[in-house]
Each structure stands twice: as structure tokens, then as C-alpha cells.
Amino acid sequence: EKPAGPTATxxxxxxxxxxxxxxxxxxxxxxxxxHLSARGYEVCIVDNLCRRQFDLTLGLDTxxxxxxxxxxxxxxxxxxxxxxxxxxxxxxxxxxxSQAFTSFQPDHVVHFGEQRSAPYSMIDRQKAVFTxxxxxxxxxxxxxxxxxxxPDCHLVKLGTMGEYGTPNIDIEEGYLTVTxxxxxxxxxxxxxxxxxxxxxxxxxxxxxxFTCKAWKVAATDLNQGVVYGVRTxxxxxxxxxxxxxxxxxxxxxxxNRFVVQAAVGHPLTVxxxxxxxxxxxxxxxxxxxxQIAVDxxxxxxxxxxxxQFTEQFSVNQLAEIVGREGRxxxxxxxxxxxxxxxxxxxxxYYNAKHTKLVELGLQPHLLADSMIDSLLEFAVQYRxxxxxxxxxxxxxxxxxxxxxxxxGAAVAK
Amino acid sequence: EKPAGPTATxxxxxxxxxxxxxxxxxxxxxxxxxHLSARGYEVCIVDNLCRRQFDLTLGLDTxxxxxxxxxxxxxxxxxxxxxxxxxxxxxxxxxxxSQAFTSFQPDHVVHFGEQRSAPYSMIDRQKAVFTxxxxxxxxxxxxxxxxxxxPDCHLVKLGTMGEYGTPNIDIEEGYLTVTxxxxxxxxxxxxxxxxxxxxxxxxxxxxxxFTCKAWKVAATDLNQGVVYGVRTxxxxxxxxxxxxxxxxxxxxxxxNRFVVQAAVGHPLTVxxxxxxxxxxxxxxxxxxxxQIAVDxxxxxxxxxxxxQFTEQFSVNQLAEIVGREGRxxxxxxxxxxxxxxxxxxxxxYYNAKHTKLVELGLQPHLLADSMIDSLLEFAVQYRxxxxxxxxxxxxxxxxxxxxxxxxGAAVAK
Ligand SMILES: NC(=O)c1ccc[n+]([C@@H]2O[C@H](COP(=O)([O-])OP(=O)(O)OC[C@H]3O[C@@H](n4cnc5c(N)ncnc54)[C@H](O)[C@@H]3O)[C@@H](O)[C@H]2O)c1
Ligand SMILES: NC(=O)c1ccc[n+]([C@@H]2O[C@H](COP(=O)([O-])OP(=O)(O)OC[C@H]3O[C@@H](n4cnc5c(N)ncnc54)[C@H](O)[C@@H]3O)[C@@H](O)[C@H]2O)c1
Numbered sequence: 001e002k003p004a005g006p007t008a009t010x011x012x013x014x015x016x017x018x019x020x021x022x023x024x025x026x027x028x029x030x031x032x033x034x035h036l037s038a039r040g041y042e043v044c045i046v047d048n049l050c051r052r053q054f055d056l057t058l059g060l061d062t063x064x065x066x067x068x069x070x071x072x073x074x075x076x077x078x079x080x081x082x083x084x085x086x087x088x089x090x091x092x093x094x095x096x097x098s099q100a101f102t103s104f105q106p107d108h109v110v111h112f113g114e115q116r117s118a119p120y121s122m123i124d125r126q127k128a129v130f131t132x133x134x135x136x137x138x139x140x141x142x143x144x145x146x147x148x149x150x151p152d153c154h155l156v157k158l159g160t161m162g163e164y165g166t167p168n169i170d171i172e173e174g175y176l177t178v179t180x181x182x183x184x185x186x187x188x189x190x191x192x193x194x195x196x197x198x199x200x201x202x203x204x205x206x207x208x209x210f211t212c213k214a215w216k217v218a219a220t221d222l223n224q225g226v227v228y229g230v231r232t233x234x235x236x237x238x239x240x241x242x243x244x245x246x247x248x249x250x251x252x253x254x255x256n257r258f259v260v261q262a263a264v265g266h267p268l269t270v271x272x273x274x275x276x277x278x279x280x281x282x283x284x285x286x287x288x289x290x291q292i293a294v295d296x297x298x299x300x301x302x303x304x305x306x307x308q309f310t311e312q313f314s315v316n317q318l319a320e321i322v323g324r325e326g327r328x329x330x331x332x333x334x335x336x337x338x339x340x341x342x343x344x345x346x347x348x349y350y351n352a353k354h355t356k357l358v359e360l361g362l363q364p365h366l367l368a369d370s371m372i373d374s375l376l377e378f379a380v381q382y383r384x385x386x387x388x389x390x391x392x393x394x395x396x397x398x399x400x401x402x403x404x405x406x407x408g409a410a411v412a413k
Numbered sequence: 414e415k416p417a418g419p420t421a422t423x424x425x426x427x428x429x430x431x432x433x434x435x436x437x438x439x440x441x442x443x444x445x446x447x448h449l450s451a452r453g454y455e456v457c458i459v460d461n462l463c464r465r466q467f468d469l470t471l472g473l474d475t476x477x478x479x480x481x482x483x484x485x486x487x488x489x490x491x492x493x494x495x496x497x498x499x500x501x502x503x504x505x506x507x508x509x510x511s512q513a514f515t516s517f518q519p520d521h522v523v524h525f526g527e528q529r530s531a532p533y534s535m536i537d538r539q540k541a542v543f544t545x546x547x548x549x550x551x552x553x554x555x556x557x558x559x560x561x562x563x564p565d566c567h568l569v570k571l572g573t574m575g576e577y578g579t580p581n582i583d584i585e586e587g588y589l590t591v592t593x594x595x596x597x598x599x600x601x602x603x604x605x606x607x608x609x610x611x612x613x614x615x616x617x618x619x620x621x622x623f624t625c626k627a628w629k630v631a632a633t634d635l636n637q638g639v640v641y642g643v644r645t646x647x648x649x650x651x652x653x654x655x656x657x658x659x660x661x662x663x664x665x666x667x668x669n670r671f672v673v674q675a676a677v678g679h680p681l682t683v684x685x686x687x688x689x690x691x692x693x694x695x696x697x698x699x700x701x702x703x704q705i706a707v708d709x710x711x712x713x714x715x716x717x718x719x720x721q722f723t724e725q726f727s728v729n730q731l732a733e734i735v736g737r738e739g740r741x742x743x744x745x746x747x748x749x750x751x752x753x754x755x756x757x758x759x760x761x762y763y764n765a766k767h768t769k770l771v772e773l774g775l776q777p778h779l780l781a782d783s784m785i786d787s788l789l790e791f792a793v794q795y796r797x798x799x800x801x802x803x804x805x806x807x808x809x810x811x812x813x814x815x816x817x818x819x820x821g822a823a824v825a826k
Contacts, residue, residue: 125557137542167600168596184581185582203615206612214813402557
């Protein structure tokens, strides 16, 4: 008979493989750390907790009440019997990162540790510069750490589907074969970022490709779609393990905002025409994709690119699904179009490939199925914690200026 | 009758147009500042003199003895009657840059102010991070300065042909029209950098494109080839105005090294097979291209990309031309193949477009004609200043590590 608890159904495929999870206190990182730990991987979380500091500074908060990382890891040991080691520090600080590498000796580094909000990167000059410096220098340091301290360590780096922008041709997985004036080459897919955040991820990918060639780094670049959902098996094992749920105008995605708006009876605020189409995936698929990437590592010198999402939706389609599923729970859902604070195409062609992870065994969850159990039920459960003033669009792309905005950005508008 | 001096033959086309030249103490920037000043443009040089500091730190020196920027500007006022204003400071320092912008109120910013050596960026981790931070943050600050302080200011940004790498298809000017699965779009040309320096320029271009769209910045990105030559009309007007000539293994180009090697009777050291092919141009064409870009500015919201070079040569062809022209001066020139310290294709297809600047009036100088009067004669004249130990390849792409290399890099190897 199987033992009870969150590691019960988990295979022991990890078998001691050492995985460093940079950004392991964040949304994707925390769920991934537990998923891998439950399956026998030796996990070390590296995080400087800057994400929590952003919330403090801007007056934001997750809908779900999250424990400190220290309490999370302690509780995990209690419920699972597995120990996750913790290194609190900034990967832009070479002294810290090299020490973390040397002591943990990772076989894989899963790198989630970046400033990941487009609106945050557009608040003011300081935050634009911070976002690009934090992300680019952090990733450079990780690449140097691999080259110098553990050359056979496989890098799994989180990119974003947003790196591709919205070209008028199909989006391929990382590379595009081009025939031009009678000659053919396979080149990095042309990238067009729509915020200083998205641009920072493009810079990362460009840097990584070079180090794969010059230093024979083994890297997997996961261009992830928008992740949704609170529920993973492990994060639901105890209230102290619950994952974060961001719904504010800066860190929340359109989908997360819609769900919260539905729960509290506020119209869903669609930016502009609502034809903006993106790739999406369930957090339960994120953790599975990372495991697949780790179990099937890139070869030395290879920069492998996977598009990590399972379904495409336009903003209008999201609003429709939230409305339909919300009504099943007795919620009264209406839609309201508001001026788009971003500069982006509101109606465009979008067809992005995403077959490689499925070929490696990913079995996608579908948004329509997850809407109630992993989104709406949490929003309803925690609706007393909702602060409506945080949902409004807080950052206007055209107004990004040099004046420093701290708390003012989210609270005063 | 025309007045004597370096502004004699210069047209007065500038007519008070205000041009800020960031990096105006550098090789291209100094020649450009004088070229525009002579033609009636109101010039302000912004530079933090870090290029001179690199020489001091690494124990390097220009072949031609250059005066301080203060003496240069003073002497220029004396010989031309034109005043160039000087702002010494770091464009990564927003307080400084914003003040420089506010006080000078540029109509055009010509941005040369970056760490521009590929080998320097490959010395160690610190210099890789410095190169990307200095270049990316500096350019971000310039973009913010334009948006906030002078939105109609035209940005002329120096990129490099090296951003394109060596694809197996023709290189276009900035954009590539792609037909894929039956649909067509014009996208940013796919970029592949071969050093942290080249990568930093790709990052700049990617950032600029976004701000042109989001903020309606008017920008011209000049993907410049390798610049050669010492002579421009204005820098030759007085010994205190002479331009720098870098021939060392870190800041010198292959061509500059060959010329110095020919002058002192050392074999020309070709890296690897010598099939590496690049675009080249005379410094007299650089200054002219900048003037053309300034006189024909991009429109608001437009990111215009020109490939700024006039001829393509392989390393072997360069060695051949130096040999042929050197023999005319009685020099005995032989070639020696040395191991390539870089990771790069040594034999590859290369065909890069460069028609747009010619359409706007550029009349190219040719390397074969400039070899003697603008290169070999200077190398012979200053051959007593040559320090042969500086010419050796000082930085190995595969060995770029985290150990800090300062003077050691150039001197001790
Ligand atoms: N959440 C999404 O929908 C989504 C979509 C596409 C891509 N991604 C990418 O996935 C990754 C994780 O996203 P997330 O939603 O979990 O973000 P998150 O902000 O919740 O987590 C990121 C974590 O990294 C840490 N961090 C940031 N900079 C660091 C530094 N310099 N040193 C150490 N730690 C640092 C933060 O403290 C935080 O805990 C990011 O790289 C993001 O770009 C996320
Ligand atoms: N020289 C070439 O062959 C060549 C070829 C292609 C492109 N380019 C580009 O043209 C530009 C100029 O090249 P160059 O050969 O004249 O280089 P250079 O090093 O001689 O000049 C650059 C100048 O910029 C200054 N600078 C650097 N960072 C600065 C900062 N943060 N703040 C203020 N000033 C700063 C330096 O002090 C220096 O005087 C560079 O952007 C380079 O990438 C040059």
C-alpha cells in the first residue's frame, strides 16, 4: 500500500538528480520545486525574495495568503519527509551565486529568477533599467557559473512566448528556416518585444545562444505562455504550501483579473478591442514541462527552444470562458471594454507551434476544465481579501517616464 | 576667396543644427565632432573618457599620440574659430545625462558612447557584464532622455555589422521579408552575435525598435562595418587634433594590426584560415555617413536601419592588400597563420547589402587607395611607438572566465 501525503502518487524518477531552482519562491518556481522534490529530485531553491519586496513597495498582495519561504520549506519537510535546501541571495551578486553553485553542484539549473512583469518594467526608467539589468546580468552570471564551475550542468531557462511578439506568420519553436534570394538558412526566429520585460528575455535568449556555441553550454529555452491556476498536488497538501495568485494591475494577468472580477461581481475589464491572442497553460503543466526538460536534457552546445503552452486564446475568448464557467457557480458576469494602457496590436494573426513538449510526453490540462477547480473556487474562497483598487490598469505604456514611481503607481491612481 | 583652415572647404549645411555626440572623445566620435563642427553644426561632446581608462588599466596605447579632450577642443577653437562644448560624464548616470540633455537641447543625438571591443568584452565575467550593462543601460537612458526631455530629437545610434553574424543568406539592411507557410511579414533581421560586445548591440537595436513603436522615437540605427584610417581633413589640421589608432590585440582590428606589423617588419598574423569576411569603411566615410543621417532624419516612430560600410574583404584579402601596398613603400610583408582565439566561422558565405547610404549621396573611399595615405604612412611615421607585445591575441573566447583579469590580460601573456 502507498504512503499517504503529497509524494504518494509521485514517481521516484528524480533519483537524486540535483536541481537548482532559481526563483524557487515565485509562482512557477515554488510549484516546480515541490513537484520535483516530491519525485525524488534533490532540490535547492535560490531566491532573493525581490518579488515579495515589489509587493511591499507597491502595496500589492497575492489573493491567496502565502507563507514565508522558510515556513514553506519547513512545512514541506514535515508533510513529505523531503528536504529542500535554501539559498537566499541575488544571482546578480557573483560572490553569492558562485558559492551557491559550488556548494550545491547542480546537475540542472532551472532559472525562473527574473523580474517577470511587463507593466512593472514600464512603471518608470528606474524599473525599466532594473528589469533589464536584473534579468540580463543574472542570466549572464548563471552562464558563467555553468561554464566555470559545472560545465556539464544543463540550463533550463524560462523565456516567454512574448519574445516573438505578434508576427503575421506562424511562430515556430525558436528557429525559422528562411529561403532568401535562392539561399537557405535556419536562423533564430526574429523577436519583437512589447515591454522592457519582454525585451530582457529576448536579450537572454540571444546571449544564451552565443554561449552554447562558444562554450558548449547545454541549454533549454522554454518560451512559456501565460500560466494560470493555483492548484498543484503538492501546493495543496497544506495551507502553508499554497501558491501565490496575483490579480493586481501590475503582476496579475488578464485571466487572473477576470476571475477575481467575476468572483466579486465586477465587470471584466477588457483592454481595448480584446483581440490580443496569446498562448496559455495550467501551472500543473508548467511543473510537468520542467520535469520533461530535466529528464530529457539538451546536449552540450545545443540551445533547444520549446514553446511551452497548451492552448491559444484571445482576451475576448478568456472573458467568454470566465463568464460561462462563472455562471455555473451562480456568478453574474459582464464585460466592459476599457482603454488599452499598452501599445500592442489588438487584432492580429496568431498561430504558434507547440508540439515538442507534447512529443516528449506532456498531457495538457485545458483551461475550460481548470477554470472552476483551480481558478474560480480560489477567487470565491478568498474574495474578502480582494482589493478592487489594485485591479485597475496601473501603468500606461505611453507614459512610462523618468519620474520615480514607487507606491504611487499602484495605489494612488 | 575662401578662408584658410579646416573649415575652409566645409559647406555650412549645419546652420546651427544642434548635435550631441556621445562618445565624442573616441575614434569615430572625435572625427565626427570635428567634421560636423567644421560644417556649421552646433556640437556638444558627451564622454566619460572610459576608453582612455581602459588603455591605462590594460597597459595599452594608441599608435598616434592623442591630446586630452580638453586640449583637443581648445585647439579646435583656435584653428577653426568653432566652439565645441564638452560634458564629461557617464550616460549610465541618469542625473548627468538628463542635465546634459536639458542644457544642450539636441536636435540630434549621435550615440557612439559604448564599450566597443569584442575581445575586451571576452576578457572576464566582470568585463562581459560591464560591456552589456554600460551599453544597454546607456542606450536605455538616451531613449528615456529623448522621450521625456526632447521627443522630437532624432537618435543616430551606432550599431555594428557584427550584429548579423555570418548567416548563409544575404544580409539585408535591418529587416527581412519572410514568406512562411504561405504568409508574409517583414521582420527584424535575425541576429547572432559572436561576443558579449556584439550581443550588447543586438540588445540595443531590439530595445530601440520597441521605443520607436511605443513612444514614436525617431531613430537611425547604423550597422557600421570595421572602420579604418587616421586621416580626416579636420583631425589633420593640427597635431593636437590627431585621431587615435588602435593596433593592440584588444582594441585593434585585424587590418590595423596588419598595417603596424607591415611597418615594423613583423609577419601579418592571420587568425585561423583567414576566410572571415566583413564590411569595411574609411573613417572619412563614417563622418560623411553620420552627416547624411543627420541631414535626412528618420520620421517620428521610424526605426531606420542602414548598413554603413563600403567594401567587403576577407582577412586574407586584407593581408594581400597590405602586402601589395606595403611593398610600394619598400616594406617586406609576409603572412603567418596563427591559432584563432575567437569562436567564429573561418570560411562562410557573406553578402551584405549597403545601398541606402549611397542612395543618400555617400561617395565611398576605397581601401586600396587609402592604404598608403591614411594607414601605412602613419604606421611608418610612428613606428618607434609600436610595442609588439601588445599585438598578440590577448583574449581567448573559450577561456573567458570569472577570474578578474586587469593588466594581466594584455601585458603578461
Ligand atoms: N507566470 C507566467 O505566466 C509566466 C509566463 C511566461 C514566462 N514566465 C517566466 O517564468 C519565470 C517565473 O515566473 P513567475 O510568474 O514564477 O515569476 P515570480 O515573480 O513569481 O517568480 C520569480 C522569482 O524570482 C526571484 N528573483 C527575481 N530576480 C532574482 C534575482 N536577481 N536573484 C534571485 N532571485 C530572483 C523573485 O524573488 C521571485 O521569487 C520568469 O522568468 C518569467 O519570466 C512566467
Ligand atoms: N571602430 C569601429 O570599427 C566600429 C565598427 C562598428 C561599430 N562601431 C561603433 O561605433 C561606436 C564608436 O566606436 P569607436 O571605435 O569610436 O569606439 P571608441 O571606444 O574609440 O569610442 C567610444 C567612446 O565612448 C565613450 N563611452 C563609452 N561608454 C560611455 C558611457 N557610459 N558614457 C559616456 N561615454 C562613454 C568612450 O570613452 C569613448 O571615448 C561604438 O558604438 C562602436 O560599437 C565602431
